[in-house]
Amino acid sequence: xxxxxxxxxxxxxxxxxxxxxxxxxxxxxxxxxxxxxxxxxxxxxxxxxxxxxxxxxxxxxxxxxxxxxxxxxxxxxxxxxxxxxxxxxxxxxxxxxxxxxxxxxxxxxxxxxxxxxxxxxxxxxxxxxxxxxxxxxxxxxxxxxxxxxxxxxxxxxxxxxxxxxxxxxxxxxxxxxxxxxxxxxxxxxxxxxxxxxxxxxxxxxxxxxxxxxxxxxxxxxxxxxxxxxxxxxxxxxxxxxxxxxxxxxxxxxxxxxxxxxxxxxxxxxxxxxxxxxxxxxxxxxxxxxxxxxxxxxxxxxxxxxxxxxxxxxxxxxxxxxxxxxxxxxxxxxxxxxxxxxxxxxxxxxxxxxxxxxxxxxxxxxxxxxxxxxxxxxxxxxxxxxxxxxxxxxxxxxxxxxxxxxxxxxxxxxxxxxxxxxxxxxxxxxxxxxxxxxxxxxxxxxxxxxxxxxxxxxxxxxxxxxxxxxxxxxxxxxxxxxxxxxxxxxxxxxxxxxxxxxxxxxxxxxxxxx
Ligand code: FDA
Numbered sequence: 132x133x134x135x136x137x138x139x140x141x142x143x144x145x146x147x148x149x150x151x152x153x154x155x156x157x158x159x160x161x162x163x164x165x166x167x168x169x170x171x172x173x174x175x176x177x178x179x180x181x182x183x184x185x186x187x188x189x190x191x192x193x194x195x196x197x198x199x200x201x202x203x204x205x206x207x208x209x210x211x212x213x214x215x216x217x218x219x220x221x222x223x224x225x226x227x228x229x230x231x232x233x234x235x236x237x238x239x240x241x242x243x244x245x246x247x248x249x250x251x252x253x254x255x256x257x258x259x260x261x262x263x264x265x266x267x268x269x270x271x272x273x274x275x276x277x278x279x280x281x282x283x284x285x286x287x288x289x290x291x292x293x294x295x296x297x298x299x300x301x302x303x304x305x306x307x308x309x310x311x312x313x314x315x316x317x318x319x320x321x322x323x324x325x326x327x328x329x330x331x332x333x334x335x336x337x338x339x340x341x342x343x344x345x346x347x348x349x350x351x352x353x354x355x356x357x358x359x360x361x362x363x364x365x366x367x368x369x370x371x372x373x374x375x376x377x378x379x380x381x382x383x384x385x386x387x388x389x390x391x392x393x394x395x396x397x398x399x400x401x402x403x404x405x406x407x408x409x410x411x412x413x414x415x416x417x418x419x420x421x422x423x424x425x426x427x428x429x430x431x432x433x434x435x436x437x438x439x440x441x442x443x444x445x446x447x448x449x450x451x452x453x454x455x456x457x458x459x460x461x462x463x464x465x466x467x468x469x470x471x472x473x474x475x476x477x478x479x480x481x482x483x484x485x486x487x488x489x490x491x492x493x494x495x496x497x498x499x500x501x502x503x504x505x506x507x508x509x510x511x512x513x514x515x516x517x518x519x520x521x522x523x524x525x526x527x528x529x530x531x532x533x534x535x536x537x538x539x540x541x542x543x544x545x546x547x548x549x550x551x552x553x554x555x556x557x558x559x560x561x562x563x564x565x566x567x568x569x570x571x572x573x574x575x576x577x578x579x580x581x582x583x584x585x586x587x588x589x590x591x592x593x594x595x596x597x598x599x600x601x602x603x604x605x606x607x608x609x610x611x612x613x614x615x616x617x618x619x620x621x622x623x624x625x626x627x628x629x630x631x632x633x634x635x636x637x638x639x640x641x642x643x644x
Contacts, residue, residue: 138211138234139190145207146193150200159200159242161192168192171239172229175221175288175472179479179551181230189216189229191236195243198350202322204238205348209320209631216634217348219259220288220472224482224586227344227634228291232595240290241472243350250274253356254313259290259349263297263308264455264469270356271452271466278359278451280305283458285468286475293352294343295584296532300420300458303520304393305357309339309530310521314353317346320627324350337622340532342583342611345619345637346626359451364421364428365458366445369414371406376415377496379438380515383417384490386435388519388539394422395431399515403503411504420454480547481560483567484585485574486538487515495573502566506546510559511566514543533613534580542574543585564589583611588635597630599639607636 146160161168171192176182190213195201208215214235218228229237240260248255250273257266264285270277280301282292297308305311314327315338325347327335337346370376380399387397397419406412417439421428425446432441449457452466461468468474491499503511523536534541546563548555567589571579581590591607593599601620608616616638623630624640633639 138213142191142207142211142213142236145210146191146203149203149207159194159196161194162190163188172237175218175239175241176226176229177222177286177475177477178224178226179477180481180556181226182477183551186226187230187232187235189231189235189237192239193236194239194241198243198316198318198324201238201240201243201318201348201350202324204236205318205320205322208236215344215348215632217290217344218288219290219343220262220286220292222284222287223291223343224480225588225635227586227636231634238348240288240348240350245351248273248277248356250277250356253277253358254353255279255356256351256353257289258351259288259293261289262472263287263289263292263299264459264471264474267452267455268466268469271450274356275361275450275452276359277356279308279354279356280311281308284475285455285459285461286472289352290349291343292584294338294340294349296340296530296582297584298516300396300454301357301359301422302522303388303391303396303517304422306521306525307340307530307532308354309532310525311355311357312339312352313355315339315349316351318348318350320347320629320631333618333622334626336530337619337626339530340583341615341619341622342531342637344632344634345623347632360423361450362424362448363451363454364423364425365447365449365454366417366419366428366441368417368439368441368445370417370439371412371414372500373412375438376413377493377500379417380415380496381490381493382436382438383515384487384539387517388523390435391517391519392431393520395428396420396517398517401499401503401513401515402509402511403500403506404508411508413500413503418458420458422451424448478547478549479551479556479559480545481563482546482585483544483563483587483589484582485542485544485567485570486534486580487540487542487574488537489573490539491573498569502569506562510546510548511562512545514545516541516543527613528615528618531612531615531619532583533615534582538575538580541582542570544570578609578613580613581610583636586636592635593633593637593639597633597639601639601641604639608638611636 244261400416
């Protein structure tokens, strides 16, 4: 009845007609005319680069309170030609869950965040709008010996995180979040609700790491919880250049992935600072989680990495649930901090990622230090995340995430800043791009691999109008998915041939070009 005229008005009416029986709908639809619009839009935006008045804004933000409303939003958006950007935790590095060049709506799942933990069967159902912090908290309420391998920052949303893989301090013992998903509920392009059985194994494979906003709206995930001991041990040890940081970081590359037990995850955070003598130095923070007690950890470190000089005083024993707040930087706070969706300090940032397959030599480490030292204090950071362990046991094609055996570690290159001026942003983005260029010879090649959850539009993009060719998309697609890219294209072609669910880095169907 309202198929012509203003598409926005048609969309609004479509929602009204299809949602009238639901009294809560007025609370679930936000337009620029509503007072709620800006706060609902801004609250989960993490990257301040995209929190500007001139960033493209959605015509509608819909915050469904039940799953049928998700289905209705898909139906009405498709019918009236509005793009859908779905958002769970809003942590996308490039803001793809809330920005678009085309007229669009945000389907914000913040109110769909129920978590049901079945400790007896070591499983849980978690809705996409939950954060990983909320998930950890609910698991901790039910059991002291169950956990889940997911991100370090508690405010990361389950929906985007699981869609791109998801890793944290238990990566080497249990793999990615996506490796531990056993069922899911997906609203497809027709608004139909599917579970693992009805979606089939191809689509179920694709949603576990093939990237968000591509195959449908994943409403809910069934996960396998993993055993953790009653006591785990954490430590953070700082070494500077005077304390042999260079040789320690060099040696770390030979043990962190292949020699240490799977129960030990030890990453390195690298940055520069002004030393007491006025000279710049490198800070190497060795930060680790051991799934066991301190005495065992000291034995392991004594035989594999005595050079670090880890002591009993460095080690903090705690229940696993407390380790989640320790690594998030909230030690001493009540566990309820995990439920705070705004606990992350927002900043302006640009991050990039790399995989390393051959250890980096000491002379090259010295060159890297020069870059970190030359940049303003703290302007350039690196986080080196060890692989190996369970990650090497899972085949490259088990799920779309391909970076398995043969990868020693992943690098996250970071620059973040607090002064949002155009000049500062341009300077920082240029800095990290140059540094990434410098790193090329020392990291994976053909393709130069990247982690999709560390979204980086510099590595390639789709066309704005959804007609991206296979060749164009494979430029970025093989970096994220390697040989799994082809299967993702096949699944996309089968489930969403019109490319309704799309963004700048969503897998395109073959029929769209
Ligand atoms: P957001 O809502 O922005 O969604 C990300 C993408 O997924 C978008 O394309 C979106 O449209 C899509 N999407 C969202 N919900 C969906 C759904 N229900 N169905 C289908 N598609 C959906 N990663 C990591 O592995 N380990 C870590 O420790 C961290 N730590 C970390 C800290 C901080 C401060 C940030 C900003 C980010 C991380 N990350 C991370 C990266 C994080 O995993 C990545 O940004 C996730 O995609 C974020 O998921 P959100 O739901 O929060 O993002």
